[in-house]
Amino acid sequence: GEDVEQSLFLSVREGDSSVINCTYTDSSSTYLYWYKQEPGAGLQLLTYIFSNMDMKQDQRLTVLLNKKDKHLSLRIADTQTGDSAIYFCADSYFGNEKLTFGTGTRLTIIP
Amino acid sequence: GAVVSQHPSWVICKSGTSVKIECRSLDFQATTMFWYRQFPKQSLMLMATSNEGSKATYEQGVEKDKFLINHASLTLSTLTVTSAHPEDSSFYICSARTGLAGGSNTGELFFGEGSRLTVL
Numbered sequence: 001g002e003d004v005e006q007s008l009f010l011s012v013r014e015g016d017s018s019v020i021n022c023t024y025t026d027s028s029s030t031y032l033y034w035y036k037q038e039p040g041a042g043l044q045l046l047t048y049i050f051s052n053m054d055m056k057q058d059q060r061l062t063v064l065l066n067k068k069d070k071h072l073s074l075r076i077a078d079t080q081t082g083d084s085a086i087y088f089c090a091d092s093y094f095g096n097e098k099l100t101f102g103t104g105t106r107l108t109i110i111p
Numbered sequence: 112g113a114v115v116s117q118h119p120s121w122v123i124c125k126s127g128t129s130v131k132i133e134c135r136s137l138d139f140q141a142t143t144m145f146w147y148r149q150f151p152k153q154s155l156m157l158m159a160t161s162n163e164g165s166k167a168t169y170e171q172g173v174e175k176d177k178f179l180i181n182h183a184s185l186t187l188s189t190l191t192v193t194s195a196h197p198e199d200s201s202f203y204i205c206s207a208r209t210g211l212a213g214g215s216n217t218g219e220l221f222f223g224e225g226s227r228l229t230v231l
Contacts, residue, residue, distance in 0.1 A: 008152075035222075040225070040227070041224055041225065042115075042222035042223050042224045043155070043204065043222040044222070045220065045221070045222075088154065088155070098157055098160070099145075099157070099220065100157075101155045102154060104154055
């Protein structure tokens, strides 16, 4: 079946940039997403990118998509303590609303 | 953005009892809602797709009789964990998709805050 993978942990110093990586296996994925989950809370959509794009920027967030390698990354510039959370990447196929989630990357900010 | 609310946020119950979790779209109508469960330190696993006015579609391996889903209105879906056992303890999250102009589907979902179920 389809698989979405992420590294489990990432630690970054406050003020530095964080880069969270994700790989997926389904070449027919049309939408790719990044969600943020804070402790005890549901998921908050941060951003998404269509598969025909290779980059999307939204304030401190930059999403890069390498469709050939099926690699997605989320860069958070000037990482703050409030960015501490688990970040999930997910993909879906157009017309199919099911999302397949990665295992999540726990981002820890070092003061 | 759109708001999806779950109730209760957490529930503790005895083994063998049934627990109902509600998922409401507060400011939009959702013909389709999704139920996920999340085990500690794991990702979200889709359990079922809830369709208003029709039967839910369950993912492979999810017991229909165990996890009853009812989507009686365009703003409410419920998940009932019947005869709950300790292994059913988990974080249950629902999501709903807003309808967009022209009927296009960006696949953007809004998630509830989650409901933590602990079965003793």
